[in-house]
Amino acid sequence: xxxxxxxxxxxxxxxxxxxxxxxxxxxxxxxxxxxxxxxxxxxxxxxxxxxxxxxxxxxxxxxxxxxxxxxxxxxxxxxxxxxxxxxxxxxxxxxxxxxxxxxxxxxxxxxxxxxxxxxxxxxxxxxxxxxxxxxxxxxxxxxxxxxxxxxxxxxxxxxxxxxxxxxxxxxxxxxxxxxxxxxxxxxxxxxxxxxxxxxxxxxxxxxxxxxxxxxxxxxxxxxxxxxxxxxxxxxxxxxxxxxxxxxxxxxxxxxxxxxxxxxxxxxxxxxxxxxxxxxxxxxxxxxxxxxxxxxxxxxxxxxxxxxxxxxxxxxxxxxxxxxxxxxxxxxxxxxxxxxxxxxxxxxxxxxxx
Ligand code: FES
Ligand SMILES: [Fe+2]
Numbered sequence: 001x002x003x004x005x006x007x008x009x010x011x012x013x014x015x016x017x018x019x020x021x022x023x024x025x026x027x028x029x030x031x032x033x034x035x036x037x038x039x040x041x042x043x044x045x046x047x048x049x050x051x052x053x054x055x056x057x058x059x060x061x062x063x064x065x066x067x068x069x070x071x072x073x074x075x076x077x078x079x080x081x082x083x084x085x086x087x088x089x090x091x092x093x094x095x096x097x098x099x100x101x102x103x104x105x106x107x108x109x110x111x112x113x114x115x116x117x118x119x120x121x122x123x124x125x126x127x128x129x130x131x132x133x134x135x136x137x138x139x140x141x142x143x144x145x146x147x148x149x150x151x152x153x154x155x156x157x158x159x160x161x162x163x164x165x166x167x168x169x170x171x172x173x174x175x176x177x178x179x180x181x182x183x184x185x186x187x188x189x190x191x192x193x194x195x196x197x198x199x200x201x202x203x204x205x206x207x208x209x210x211x212x213x214x215x216x217x218x219x220x221x222x223x224x225x226x227x228x229x230x231x232x233x234x235x236x237x238x239x240x241x242x243x244x245x246x247x248x249x250x251x252x253x254x255x256x257x258x259x260x261x262x263x264x265x266x267x268x269x270x271x272x273x274x275x276x277x278x279x280x281x282x283x284x285x286x287x288x289x290x291x292x293x294x295x296x297x298x299x300x301x302x303x304x305x306x307x308x309x310x311x312x313x314x315x316x317x318x319x320x321x322x323x324x325x326x327x328x329x330x331x332x333x334x335x336x337x338x339x340x341x342x343x344x345x346x347x348x349x350x351x352x353x
Contacts, residue, residue, distance in 0.1 A: 008351045013343050014164045014324050018042050018261050019353030021129035022243050023141035025258035025270055028156065029122050032056055036080060038071030040262045041128055046115060047071040048124060051078035057091040058117040058126055064095070064110035121147035122154075123258060123270065129353070142244050144256055144272060150291040151284070152254070152274040155302040159269040161314045163321035165243075165261040166346055168269060171313050172245045172257055173238050173338050175206045180316060184308040186211055187236055187249060195341050202240045202345050204338040210234040210250050240342055242349050252276050265321060271310060273302045 008016065018024075026039045027048055036049040038061050045061035047070045055078075061069050063082040072083040079088040079096055088097040093112040101107065116127040116134060121144040127134050146152035161168060171177065175190035190208040209231045234250030245257040253275060260268040275298075277283055283291065323330070334340070 008347055012324075012328060013166050013346060014321070014328075015264060016164075016166070016346060016350045017353070018165070018243065019129075019349035021127075021133050021137075021139065021353055022349075023118065023125040023127050023139065024243060024260055025123045026058075026126045026260050027124040028270065029119055029124060032124055034075045036071045036073055036075060038069055039260070041126060042261050043263055044128060045069065045071075046126070047080065048117070049075050049080055051075065051091065053078070055091075056117055056119050056124055058115040058124075059089070059091070059093055060113040060115075062112065063087065064108070064112060070112075121145070122156075142241055142246075142258075144258075146254060146274045147272075150288065150295055151277045153277065153295060153298040153301055155273045155275075155300050155306050157271045157273075157303070157306040157310045159257070159267070159271055159310055159314060161267050161269075161317050161321075162265055163267060163317045164264055165259060165267045165269075166343070167317045167320050168257070168259075168267050168313075169240055169245060169346075170339050170342055171317055172247070173202070173204060173240055173342050174336050175204075175208065175236055175238065176336055177313075177316075178208075180312050181309055184305055184312070186253070186305075186309075187234070188231065190236060192336065192338060195338055197341050197344070199348070200242050202338070202341045204238050204341070206236040206238070208234060208236040208249070210236075210253075212252060213250075238338075240345060242345060251278065265325070271306060273306050275302060 024041055026041055026046065027037060031037055032048045032050050034050050036047050039046050039048060046058050047061040048056060048058050050056050059070065059080065061071050063070050063084065065082065065087055066084060068084050070080055070082055073081045076088060078091055081088045086099045087095060089112060090096045093114045095108050095110050098107060116131060118125045118141055120141055125141040147154060175187065178185050178188050178190060187208040187210050190206040192204065192206050194205040196203040211231060213232060236249050238247040239245065243259045247255045256272045258270045262268055
């Protein structure tokens with residue numbers, strides 16, 4: 001019999017699963033209200049809901065009575081009620097009420113799987129792996145510290161692509177694809193300088209020319225008018241912090257990509273772009289209320305830029321996936337050694353999971 005690690009080594013990277021012993025991002029905080037929300041994380045249908053006191057819960061999206069989706073139901077207090085016959089479930093997964101239970105009948109002894117879930121930095125982080133490992137290894141969500149920081153302006157774009165997650169992370173780690181982005185291009189002339197590989201991450205350092213510099217308050221307008229951009233050298237660092245991605249371009253830009261792999265041919269992710277206001281020290285002396293107002297008013301200021309980049313990337317990634325499905329034997333040529341490190345990390349994580 002083949003050992004599991006041999007199987008992982010032999011399988012094509014585009015067929016590999018995930019290491020479930022990490023925190024994945026399954027929704028934005030604003031998406032989860034008292035109306036239940038159905039999401040899928042690596043083939044597992046999950047229902048998310050917010051109880052009356054604001055707490056978020058995650059359960060398997062399957063009513064144990066007739067196997068329909070609980071996400072069609074509604075929330076009553078802190079219980080989830082199935083749409084079909086109205087059975088109610090506690091957030092711990094136990095059945096709490098059946099509306100037509102006769103006096104001589106007991107509540108069914110069924111329990112739905114629950115998932116550790118955590119709301120942090122504007123997103124819902126979910127741990128699909130082994131709960132004992134979570135506690136013994138004290139695994140923490142990666143987090144997005146700039147989300148609440150008053151010096152950073154955020155823009156969020158949702159990536160929905162019909163492709164394996166490896167295509168998306170390879171796109172994000174390969175800074176030689178600036179060519180694709182033309183008018184939206186944030187950087188050019190990237191040169192890979194250094195790669196560091198650790199158990200949980202790959203850090204790749206490039207030197208590049210950046211198009212943007214945020215040193216005057218009106219510099220933000222570069223995000224709307226590409227013609228205002230001027231090239232200048234900046235370090236460009238990209239990191240695969242399994243299973244997520246983070247990048248910094250000079251001092252002014254930071255981008256995250258938070259992953260929710262759905263299946264071998266579908267990936268959902270959240271791209272978060274931060275423009276830094278660190279250069280404006282006068283702004284930092286103003287009252288916090290005003291700074292919060294500036295941050296909130298400028299939220300989404302890079303939307304057009306970010307959505308444009310995502311559209312261009314998704315088109316390429318989906319074509320790669322289709323080409324693989326049509327002819328998985330065809331060999332590609334890769335010159336960027338960062339992608340070798342990325343694939344090595346994916347394999348070693350899947351092996352461990
Ligand atoms: S199917 Fe859910 S209560 Fe009957
Ligand atoms: Fe891109």
